Amino acid sequence: MHALLEQIANIVGGGNVLTGDDVAQRRVDWMTSASCRAAAIVRPATTDELARVMRLCHAARQPVVTHGGLTGLVHGGEASPEELVISLERMNVIEAVDPVSGTMTVQAGAPLQTVQEAAEAHDLTFPLDLGARGSCTIGGNIATNAGGVRVIRYGMMRQQVLGLEAVLADGTVVSSMSRMLKNNAGYDLKQLFIGSEGTLGIVTRAVLRLQPRMASEHTALVACPDFAGVTGLLAHMGRSLGGSLATFEVMWRNHYALLTEESGRNTPPLPARWPFYAIIESLGNDDALNATQFSAALESAFEAGLIEDAVLAQSDTQRQGIWAIREDIEGLIDTLAPLFTFDVSLPIPDMPGYADELERSIRQRWPEGRLVVFGHLGDGNLHVSVSVGSTDPETRAAVEQLVYAPLAELGGSVSAEHGIGLEKRAYLPLSRTPEEISLMRTLKQALDPQGLLNRHKILAPEE
């Protein structure tokens, strides 16, 4: 290892091979604040430096773990003392913006928020948005196919990527930096690297698709009488607003009440007595038209009995007040800790039955147990938090079983947007068939036969 690190230092510079305390003081997990245990952290400045580092690692059969903003939730950043960390923190440059074609060329280490702001400077928008925007990086967003609160309008990260560059396990640079919206010239190789959590290659640069900036944003918080109201409202708003519907987030009462009246953490814009709450946003550019369309849609939803009560944000402060409830993850941790958090998808019609049954089965086993549910309902994606007073491994396994097992029958997924990492490996077979997992192994073997990249993430070692 020592000789290898010296060779690597010759490429990236001695100051960019961190060891000892410089490694240990780095937190690899946002939820647990666990320390980095890697042998060293290597910080290349360019794709070429990284390619040369990987050629050395390949020759030495040295496994590596790639680090972006470390905001993941499935232990994707975990590294053992036998592994090196490749951190892309120095490759954070926005290389170019083409406002006519609506594209931006960026290095993987650029934070999401920086990218959003650079687009706005050209009167455009980069539509991916999630709570971790200040810390998460574009490379991490790509490697995990990040979702967020605008998926219903703009799709996940996969749909924002036009071109991509990655370094393979043997140091080969695969550069597919197409700026084209349409490019059917052979296999679309970038798809391999999007959402494969760094196990098939290290994403180094990308060409992102930008969208016209929508200056007029309208936000409402509504209360629904029942789940039929929620799904009816989703269909109604989709039909009424068409391409203007940008967000449809739902909070079960157990979530809304906890973070408002019960804990006092946030002021409730509506009383916490209804079973479901939705945050709905509309995006447009003609503010008068957009406002008329939005209120008309809400009014007709009210008349149709789909909603019981509603508040339209009249200012940015009111809008932030509504979102503060939805994004108060700290509040969840403070009020529920110790807790387990989950990120599942399932068919929308099955959601209320799933959540009710889960609450029942948790209470049956842990009478003091609590379940809190919210999520991107328009995307079929729920975030479930469970608190049963302990997080020991047996308890974890028991809770995971209750949360995940029903998904197999419903055709749902154990991971909607967070990925598999180490955290959900054992449950992958609940969402994927043996043939699918076998094909994943075929791909891993074809691209990284020595198993050097984020090893044992997603796919556990074969027995």
Added chain:
Amino acid sequence: MHALLEQIANIVGGGNVLTGDDVAQRRVDWMTSASCRAAAIVRPATTDELARVMRLCHAARQPVVTHGGLTGLVHGGEASPEELVISLERMNVIEAVDPVSGTMTVQAGAPLQTVQEAAEAHDLTFPLDLGARGSCTIGGNIATNAGGVRVIRYGMMRQQVLGLEAVLADGTVVSSMSRMLKNNAGYDLKQLFIGSEGTLGIVTRAVLRLQPRMASEHTALVACPDFAGVTGLLAHMGRSLGGSLATFEVMWRNHYALLTEESGRNTPPLPARWPFYAIIESLGNDDALNATQFSAALESAFEAGLIEDAVLAQSDTQRQGIWAIREDIEGLIDTLAPLFTFDVSLPIPDMPGYADELERSIRQRWPEGRLVVFGHLGDGNLHVSVSVGSTDPETRAAVEQLVYAPLAELGGSVSAEHGIGLEKRAYLPLSRTPEEISLMRTLKQALDPQGLLNRHKILAPEE
């Protein structure tokens, strides 16, 4: 071969193994009407039948070519007398529609138009749309990642597919029939089969994403004074209409004039004297609001000097009259034959320079030569037709060189939406790097080591 066909007949039934005249009378190429030359055409009724057929073919090292609606333009359906054709024409059932989640489960042989109509029956829409809608199949749309006239709003076929089932070269059935909009549980395997032109697996079934139906459609034909007007108009309409902008198609004057005043084939809604014409469509559900927004956007474009003249379709007949010009491919063939057609993408700002230079270079070599340009401008995609009086191989090679060579420097693509097939194999290196092509070969080798599926399509045999 005879023994193999008997075994296959035992699986699919003797009436579903076509030979002799039944094969020869089938046209494999829409443009040239070339006959099918395969040893036989096999028509399985189910995924299981196809899997058993492929297990036999794998054991016998028997190559196959998959047929959908045979509307492709790159000779993807071509088969030699040593190959078998697998036709999915009997697997054309729409299995299920879930209107709440907005999904449809279909077999690969279902025609696009049937799928569109089935969605409409549930007050939803399947947004992929292209001229061949009556004949092309969903499986073919998937295998070629079809584009069409709504890409700017809804994306290409890749974005319409939630789940997918494919049969691999060895008969393994990989079923990823997820109905989830979000599913980050491991590698997104369906991406492998979308756009790989049947070379990695045979697509048998899919779960499609449906969209809210937009009942209000507004269409305009506008004339622009110059290319700056066209790109300015695209940005302006994108900003003004936001998610309502559904189509932005452009015709160069050489296209518009030929199919209207010059040939008399279509009545020109606007005189043919302007350099560029655009068809713009807006989709919504509140007809009054949508109409107001659309006219206001066109009016301000007029005031800003982006357009010279415009006509708004006042009836479905007028709308069809506008689209008839754009979709008059028969007219192109009749007036230009013999001709070559191309489908390229390039950065939008480079388009006028590219088209002008191409016209110059063609006229220089063939003074009577003609160039006609139209396309999905909002997607960076142009369709170029070239007529120089001959289609012999030397002429073809010379014209292809003129059309394709400049794209390499511009970072464009030799295939925006039609694919590579056999037609564009030689030019793949203009759009993809040696490392990319090598990685494509790695994938082909990993999934189809015997090279049985659509052999030598996309990737030519290695020398």
